[in-house]
Amino acid sequence: MANRSVLGLYHEATSTADTIDRLRELGVPDEAITVMSGVPYTPEILGRRPVYERLVPIALIGAVGGFLAALFLTVVTPHLYNIPVGGQPLVPGPPTIIIVFEFTMLGTLLATFGGLLAEIAFPAVGRHEYDYRITEGHMGVLAVVDETLADQVKAALEETGAHDLKVAESNPPPGPRTWQRLALVGGFAVVPTVIGLLFAYSVLAIPLPNQMVNQPSIAFDQGPRLAAPAEAVPVQGPVLIAAQPASEPIPSTADSLQRGGILFNVNCAMCHGPDGSGKGNLSGYFASPPADLTSERVQALSDQEIFMVLTQGWGLMPSMAENLSPVERWDVVNHVRSLRK
């Protein structure tokens, strides 16, 4: 027993609504009637039951999904792959709120769009009853009815003023239609992702020529960069490499000692004391007292090690790199040497 689809075209909404009433009288169920129009007429205009929509719950599910995705990125991944950033919390509050907001919104939008496509079965594959005049202001009433009822329906549509009628075999939708649709949508999503990942994981690599090293900005306030020494390994901050002083030491001449003494009094004496004994004016305020520079322990250090302490700081002692130039630091090193008892 085959079904027939009858499509009638109308000029305006009143006759369309009348037609729906007539079809109901004939016993055509509401589900079998479809009204098509080029303008969003409301169900009230057509005298139809409102469409039961599930878009809002779908959007909410998307929102929850986005929310969880954001939590994964902002909370879970930092705990799994911990990267300490100087004293900052692993999961900073306000930025997390921002990311959570954005992902929630993105999830809502994607779910709304995806839900729309899924619920109205888009992209529609295959043939559907339609007439191009529907986007020209006409309204179409499509009834899918049993063969036996088709003639009655046709007569009813003519009676209510359909100016054109189309009758066709209604073929039930073939099985794999949903799969085709999903494959189509999935293909659009998957193919770019796969291509992107091939590049990201360097499966595909394009060796691009580049002259970045020779750009003008490098000459702005720096000389040509020296090659790293052979022993160099990447570590946090500068380290002293054996037999490779960070800069050339200054011989301990009278001039150097005089400069060193003045710089020592300006930069060091408030903690270490003018005589280097570690009893400067501020020395009482620290939990661990400033080092006694005259002691065996300090004097046993090499010049380079003292230089590195001045450059990097040590314990509570701050780095002097901003206060003293490398040459000045060597002067101070010479002065510290002269404090030996």
Added chain:
Amino acid sequence: MSTHETEYPVWRRPVLEDEDLAQQAEHLRRRHLLLDPKFPWEMNDDVLKPMYQTSRTFWVLFVALFGLVMMGVIAWGAQIYWGLGITGLNRPVNWGLFLVNTVYFIGIGHAGTFISAALRVMKVEWRRPISRAAEALTLFALAAAGLSIFMHLGRLWKAYWMLPYPNQRQLWPNFHSPLMWDLMAILTYVTGSVLFVFLGLLPDIAMARDHTRGWRHRLYTILSLGWRGTEKEWAYHTTSLDIFCYVIIPVMICVTTIVSWDFAMALQPGWTSTIFGPYFVTGALYAGVAAVIIVMAIIRNGMRLKYFLREEHFNGMGIFLLLLTFAWAYFYFSDYIAPWYHGEPVMKVIFDLFRRGWAAPLWFLMIFSNVLLPAATLWSRRVRRSIPTMLVIAIFVQIGMYLERYLIIPVSLGYNELPFSWGIYIPRTGVILTIAAFAFVVLGYLVFSRFFPLIPAWEILEGQILQGLRRIGRALMPTRTELH
């Protein structure tokens, strides 16, 4: 084409017996698009015809713009090859024209969404013919903004490192940086905007599918996804548009706010400010609305859309622009007065620079274009209804807003807390790429306008269905029109 014109009561113009009332009705019809209905097939023709027209002007423009874009591509290639040093970016000004362009184009990109989404949820009638043109502008402005960020990247080929994916280095994005917030915000906004434009276009693509032949028909058949205009389709379409409107407005506000935080989070004099968020949002809308006015004026003449884009629409946009002028002036002043009152030394230098330094001409031109000119002229309905005048004002607003971003970014950045490193930025390749970015937006728009209807026919038809005139006393008054 159907000839049963009398059988379409919805779009038929009422014939009035009374001569005075007939005259009034005629007058109202000339003024208001929604009171001046056309039969749908005529409307379709009017919407579709400009898409086929590729006149000589079009091709000249196309080739010229394409050339400019190619020039930009070459400059960009040079930048990638030689490094960002050739842009003139250096210490202390590390952020130059590219970031100015980014902020500027993101701002332009706001108008589409705002006009479409906010005016839609508020059911403002004059939005109908404008919304698509504004949304299309959003698309290409956002593309240009995104490209401008990429232009600013030294190692462009590593840009994807920002994206969260399980990579070989076991690194995940660290959201401590405002730039990462920016990426996520722009990503969300671009995705949302593209889907939003597509949703609005769907019924019009279906319309184009029904009334074209050949390759266009095949293209629209695919893009329309099988739209037939059934009740279920319309119901879901309406709901999804509503959800999109309500979701995309906060996203839009968030995007510019976060763009402003890229600056405000830094301890840089002239940048560190608590009101940068709303200030940038206002500036973005301001520039965006002015840009839409420019686009409207151009497509109205260039694409013969005089029927759709009328003086009432320019009037509405003019009022909108005037309100935004006030808001922008208020925010600018608020942003100005607090640092001025604090009297911080660096801010004093920057303010002196604006008042009488080398930046003074730019600053005064900005004040003129953004505050004095619009605030002095847009009061008048005659000005708002005059399309050439509106075009001139809108162009001045664009100049002013671009200057404002320029003054904030590279100029302020030259004056940090360390006076020994102060400097002035002289743009180099950035100029070529800026021209190319503008050309790209216009070119994109030009191409879009030949592929997709710039006027949402279904929205106008919807508005015209309920059009009506009600007689009150001796006058005819237009009634409101909204199906949902």
